Amino acid sequence: MxxxxxxGQLLLGLINGAFYALLSLGLxxxxxxxxxxxxxxGAFYMVGAFAAWGLATYLDIGYWPALVLVPxxxxxxxxxxxxLMLKRLGGLDPLYGLLATFGLALxxxxxxRQVYGSSGQPYPVPDALQGGVNLGFMFLxxxxxxxxxASIVVCLxxxxxxxxxxxxxxxxxxxxxxxxxxxxxxxxxxLVTVTFGVAVALAAFAGVMAxxxxxxxxxxxxxxxxxxxxxxxxxxxxxxxxxxxxxxGLGLAEGLTxxxxxxxxxxxxxxxxxCVLMVRPAGLFGxxx
Amino acid sequence: xxxxxxxVSGLDxxxxxxxxLHGVAFNVQAGEIVTLVGRNGAGKTxxxxxxxxxxxxxxxSIELRGRQLIGLPPHRIARAxxxxxPDDRGIFASLxxxxxxxLPPRAQxxxxxxxxxxxxxxxxxxxxxxxxxxxxxxxxxxxxxxxALRTGARLLLLDEPTEGxxxxxxxxxxxxxxxxxxxxxxxxxxxxxxHFAATVADRHIVMENGRVVDTLDNADLxxxxxxxxxxxxx
Amino acid sequence: MRAPPIxxxxxxxxxxxxxxxxxVYPAFLMKALCFALFAAAFNLLLGYAGLLSFGHAAxxxxxxxxxxxxxxxxxxxxxxxxxxxxxxxxxLGLAMGALAIRRQGIYFAMTTLALAQMLFxxxxxxxxxxxxxxxxxxxxxxxxxxxxxxxxxSAYYAVLAVAALGYLALYRIVHSPFxxxxxxxxxxxxxxxxxxxxxxxxxxxAFVLSATLxxxxxxxxxxxxxxxxxxxxxxxxxxxxxxxxxxxxIGTVAGPAVGAFLSVGLESALATxxxxxxxxxxxxxxxxxxxxxxxxVGEIGARLKIRL
Numbered sequence: 009m010x011x012x013x014x015x016g017q018l019l020l021g022l023i024n025g026a027f028y029a030l031l032s033l034g035l036x037x038x039x040x041x042x043x044x045x046x047x048x049x050g051a052f053y054m055v056g057a058f059a060a061w062g063l064a065t066y067l068d069i070g071y072w073p074a075l076v077l078v079p080x081x082x083x084x085x086x087x088x089x090x091x092l093m094l095k096r097l098g099g100l101d102p103l104y105g106l107l108a109t110f111g112l113a114l115x116x117x118x119x120x121r122q123v124y125g126s127s128g129q130p131y132p133v134p135d136a137l138q139g140g141v142n143l144g145f146m147f148l149x150x151x152x153x154x155x156x157x158a159s160i161v162v163c164l165x166x167x168x169x170x171x172x173x174x175x176x177x178x179x180x181x182x183x184x185x186x187x188x189x190x191x192x193x194x195x196x197x198x199l200v201t202v203t204f205g206v207a208v209a210l211a212a213f214a215g216v217m218a219x220x221x222x223x224x225x226x227x228x229x230x231x232x233x234x235x236x237x238x239x240x241x242x243x244x245x246x247x248x249x250x251x252x253x254x255x256x257g258l259g260l261a262e263g264l265t266x267x268x269x270x271x272x273x274x275x276x277x278x279x280x281x282x283c284v285l286m287v288r289p290a291g292l293f294g295x296x297x
Numbered sequence: 298x299x300x301x302x303x304x305v306s307g308l309d310x311x312x313x314x315x316x317x318l319h320g321v322a323f324n325v326q327a328g329e330i331v332t333l334v335g336r337n338g339a340g341k342t343x344x345x346x347x348x349x350x351x352x353x354x355x356x357x358s359i360e361l362r363g364r365q366l367i368g369l370p371p372h373r374i375a376r377a378x379x380x381x382x383p384d385d386r387g388i389f390a391s392l393x394x395x396x397x398x399x400l401p402p403r404a405q406x407x408x409x410x411x412x413x414x415x416x417x418x419x420x421x422x423x424x425x426x427x428x429x430x431x432x433x434x435x436x437x438x439x440x441x442x443x444x445a446l447r448t449g450a451r452l453l454l455l456d457e458p459t460e461g462x463x464x465x466x467x468x469x470x471x472x473x474x475x476x477x478x479x480x481x482x483x484x485x486x487x488x489x490x491x492h493f494a495a496t497v498a499d500r501h502i503v504m505e506n507g508r509v510v511d512t513l514d515n516a517d518l519x520x521x522x523x524x525x526x527x528x529x530x531x
Numbered sequence: 532m533r534a535p536p537i538x539x540x541x542x543x544x545x546x547x548x549x550x551x552x553x554x555v556y557p558a559f560l561m562k563a564l565c566f567a568l569f570a571a572a573f574n575l576l577l578g579y580a581g582l583l584s585f586g587h588a589a590x591x592x593x594x595x596x597x598x599x600x601x602x603x604x605x606x607x608x609x610x611x612x613x614x615x616x617x618x619x620x621x622x623l624g625l626a627m628g629a630l631a632i633r634r635q636g637i638y639f640a641m642t643t644l645a646l647a648q649m650l651f652x653x654x655x656x657x658x659x660x661x662x663x664x665x666x667x668x669x670x671x672x673x674x675x676x677x678x679x680x681x682x683x684x685s686a687y688y689a690v691l692a693v694a695a696l697g698y699l700a701l702y703r704i705v706h707s708p709f710x711x712x713x714x715x716x717x718x719x720x721x722x723x724x725x726x727x728x729x730x731x732x733x734x735x736x737a738f739v740l741s742a743t744l745x746x747x748x749x750x751x752x753x754x755x756x757x758x759x760x761x762x763x764x765x766x767x768x769x770x771x772x773x774x775x776x777x778x779x780x781i782g783t784v785a786g787p788a789v790g791a792f793l794s795v796g797l798e799s800a801l802a803t804x805x806x807x808x809x810x811x812x813x814x815x816x817x818x819x820x821x822x823x824x825x826x827x828v829g830e831i832g833a834r835l836k837i838r839l
Contacts (some may be wrong), residue, residue, distance in 0.1 A: 039637075045637050045640075045641065049360045081796065093817065093821065096821055097820070097821075100824075102581050102637050103636070103637065103640065104636060104638065104820050104824070105582075106585075107777065107816060107819075107820045108817055108820040108821065109816035109817070110770055110813075110816060111812075111813040111814065111815070111816025111819075112813065112817060113811050113813065113821065114767075114770065114810065114812055114813025114816060115809075115810045115813035115814055115817070116810075116813075117809060117810075117813075118807040118808065118809030118811070118812070118813055119807055119810045119812030121807065121809065122806075122807035122810065127819050138465035157550075157768075158493075174396075174399065177392050177396040177399070177400060178400065180389065180391045180392055181391075181392060181400055182387045183391070184389050184390065184391050184392075185387055186388060186543075187351050187383075188372070188383060188387035188389075189374045189380040189400075190350075190351070190370070190371035190375070191349050191351060191371050191372075191374075191375055191379075191383070192375055192386075192400055192401040192404070192444065192445070192448065193372050193402050193448050194372055194374045194400070194401075195368070196372065222302045224831060225587060230766065231786050232768060234644055234645060234648045235645075237641040237644055237645050237647075238641075238645040240641070241634065241638055241641050241642055241645060275652045275653065276645065276653075277645075277650045278648060278649035279649065281642070281645055281646075282646065282649075284629055284632050285633050285634065285642065286630065286633070289633035289634060
């Protein structure tokens with residue numbers, strides 16, 4: 009077993025894990041504050057990738073500005089979606105939220121598939137991150153290292169913002185007891201709208217980062233979101249750190265499987281989910297639902 | 298001439314299909330301590346929730362110093378100057394004591410400063426970083442009151458502040474309420490414990506089946522203690 | 532207004548369906564009938580047991596594959612091939628259900644979706660499914676040695692018979708003591724548990740029954756259309772059956788069938804229009820969830836104050 013191959017696959021696994029972590033973090037935040045599973049989260053990720061490609065192709069706007077502009081724009085779109093569609097599902101069974109966002113995912117994916125087919129639009133790695141570094145035990149492509157590093161920073165920053173700041177305290181309060189929070193003067197409906205927007209922005213950010221790695225492809229969202237669902241079933245959605253750790257951990261598990269038993273690579277997350285369900289039905293980190 | 302701080306009239310309230318408040322009407326003057334008394338299900342908690350805008354369907358008139366509150370969302374009502382402590386205290390488990398206290402945005406001038414809160418609730422600082430719900434029941438109650446005061450609210454709504462607390466703590470809370478009156482606050486509290494109510498209140502409003510059925514000054518109650526019994530009996 | 536007896540409504544529907552091939556293409560009708568059974572099986576789980584499964588395509592498509600394989604490769608006669616597919620779906624239902632039941636509510640739905648996706652990948656890679664091409668050219672033969680499935684009209688009546696049998700089975704299940712317990716569990720699980728019912732066993736039983744009948748629909752579909760593909764096991768298919776049921780009316784008897792006919796009709800109307808079909812379906816989904824939650828049959832039932 010060559011160290012090169014192992015570390016190469018582990019790196020790829022870590023990259024997958026980065027996207028799992030970013031998306032399951034967003035899902036967990038949305039679930040906490042809205043009580044809804046956002047099936048469209050993968051679709052927003054996909055639109056983020058296409059937005060980056062569109063900015064480059066039609067407006068000659070490169071990767072670095074896209075990394076800021078696309079999450080901002082899609083975050084605003086997300087706030088609109090929450091305000092116009094999800095707010096109306098307030099008192100209902102959370103399953104309706106899943107169905108409504110499922111419909112939204114179909115609309116987004118169907119439209120993009122109609123226009124762009126099923127193949128990916130190529131997106132180049134930004135110049136500053138081309139090439140790689142020889143670490144001795146492996147060759148590290150710079151862009152991939154960037155993806156892992158940036159995702160860790162963003163996940164950590166999000167976690168810190170929610171768990172350790174005053175604004176985060178407001179969000180936690182609004183999540184736990186929205187009525188009491190409102191009675192203390194917090195504008196909870198606005199907080200919820202903005203939080204949804206931020207979570208969507210996270211997904212869009214992941215999408216921009218994904219464009220050079222996976223290419224912008226209308227199917228990339230739905231393929232990813234179902235795996236992310238398995239991730240959150242495994243990790244539970246009660247804990248943000250649990251969502252993040254599960255994401256990276258399962259990415260690594262996928263990478264390892266690719267080395268030792270490739271045919272199982274795309275189902276290993278589901279198999280792990282089945283095992284966790286048998287042994288610890290409440291999930292690894294979250295409180296029982 | 299004491300001003301009328303809170304004026305409620307024709308207040309109707311519903312939870313879904315259930316009609317819980319029928320034309321509730323009463324006033325509260327500045328600096329008064331008023332209790333809402335009555336048995337379980339009389340509509341006392343619903344009245345407080347209706348004032349805070351937490352009752353899903355309400356109609357009628359609720360005026361805070363002349364400003365109409367019906368139709369406003371809860372956070373605007375809170376910022377208009379009403380502090381609320383629900384009957385389960387509403388301390389957030391996912392926030393520390395310090396975070397719980399710092400949560401409300403300071404709405405008005407005259408909000409209690411940290412120093413003043415310290416004076417009223419001296420032991421609070423010792424548990425600063427613990428999760429809010431690690432405090433005892435009495436400590437949580439005091440935290441909840443202190444927190445509601447941080448918005449600068451001059452009118453406080455307290456729902457069953459002494460429920461489940463040891464007599465020593467109950468006395469302490471009674472003292473706090475009287476201190477607040479001394480500082481010019483107005484307090485409307487829901488109380489099952491008529492004895493406690495008699496030690497703090499200027500006036501008692503009696504509710505039954507979602508209606509106000511009697512009002513009496515504390516002096517009247519002292520003169521005729523049995524007057525409330527038929528509204529409170531088991 | 533008193534409810535017209537369900538038997539009368541069923542007879543009217545049956546009469547319409549018997550006469551239908553003279554007015555509408557049999558192929559369209561057969562497709563709609565298979566999906567009507569699929570949706571009705573799904574509705575047993577959602578409408579009566581209160582469990583949203585987002586992975587029902589695994590049973591529909593899994594049965595389709597097994598039936599197709601049995602008929603084409605093993606040369607089984609149609610009735611045995613369909614039986615084989617149905618039993619395979621039951622087995623899958625038992626396995627998936629046993630795992631998914633361990634979670635509740637939204638987690639249950641996500642678990643079914645993930646498990647179905649795992650099966651999708653397994654089907655994708657398994658040689659017997661034919662991968663991207665699927666199993667094509669499935670021989671049709673004669674059902675019970677009598678009915679020539681190659682002939683559109685007779686095939687249609689065979690499918691109608693299968694669907695009617697399936698509906699009858701569902702009707703009996705729903706109105707049995709078992710069905711009553713299911714409804715009690717759906718309405719207040721804690722209470723049912725406190726009354727001594729083994730709630731998890733009832734849920735699992737409902738899950739397996741639902742999967743079995745979904746498999747019946749899938750196996751039948753594979754035979755009459757002579758093909759089983761990955762489309763039958765994709766998550767989009769799972770979503771479609773949810774939509775059909777939602778559109779028609781969750782928890783109603785006629786809803787899933789109405790929803791299935793509407794959905795199949797909508798898709799064939801859209802197929803030639805150049806509009807993105809999935810996007811339109813998605814929009815219909817959103818509209819249903821926001822403003823039309825009771826579905827068509829549910830709305831009618833509510834307006835007329837009868838239970839359909």
